[in-house]
Amino acid sequence: MPFKRFKDWVVYRAQSKFLVAVLGVITNEEGQVLLLKHVYRREPWGIPGGWMELEDPEAALEREIYEETQLKVEITGLAKAIYGTKPNRVDLIFTGKIVGGTFARSSEISEFMYCDVDAWPEGLPMGQKKLIKEILGLLE
Template identity: 70%
Template sequence: MLSRLVNLIPRDWLVYMYKYMPSKKFKNWVVYRTQHKFMIAVLGVLTNEKGQVLLLKHTYRRDEPWGMPGGWMELEQPEAGLVREIYEETRFRARITGLAKAIYDKKPARVDLVFRGRIVGGTFTPSVEISDYMYCDPGHWPQGLPAHQKKLILDILARN
């Protein structure tokens, strides 16, 4: 509600008010309350030395249990968030080699940061979220991998 009201104020007035507000804490509070909110997800297209793609079997997905490694970022660098998520869910240690793509979606409002990388160590241990893993050849997907992830993985692999 507050963000809608603030959006009615001309931009130059907002800049002036922000510039001359006496309290930095209050400025930050106003900015936080008036800006749109969205989540940031980190996802990985991780391959082994044969070029096979790592997929994880998610325990909380019934119809399409297989998917890319990833999760929601916390207050951290994106690459660190992906490495943390992979370790928490599988006990694999990952090395991220670069950002491949950023995707915006409205439902829910979020940005997906898709990285390339490799697994560099660790021994798979099932978790409350992940029951199994597999490496598969691109295009030879397991049943239960969402179509949008198949397309995304092939798109990322084609960029290299």
């Protein structure tokens, strides 16, 4: 159709823009949750994640985790999508499991740990504690 490109251009220009983040509640064989210590955060501990590029969301999360830690994960499902602001974004929260690799520090991640629920390290934000428990079906 001759007007399709024009229509697509108008729609693109008229729509709000947002980023897409991918995050993971990743567990090991014992059911412990993978937490990473981020060097640039005031509350440094958190679940792994990053910004999606022009790629499949599951592949984006696997890539982010590998780039930051050298750990290999298998994504097992999409658990939740959340709209957030500052910046405007959609957070896609996945579940997954560790399937290989050996941890290596990166410019963004200084440490990692596998954590039992409610044995949280100092510096894990309350919102992430709640999110992890929700994704794992442990909210009271």
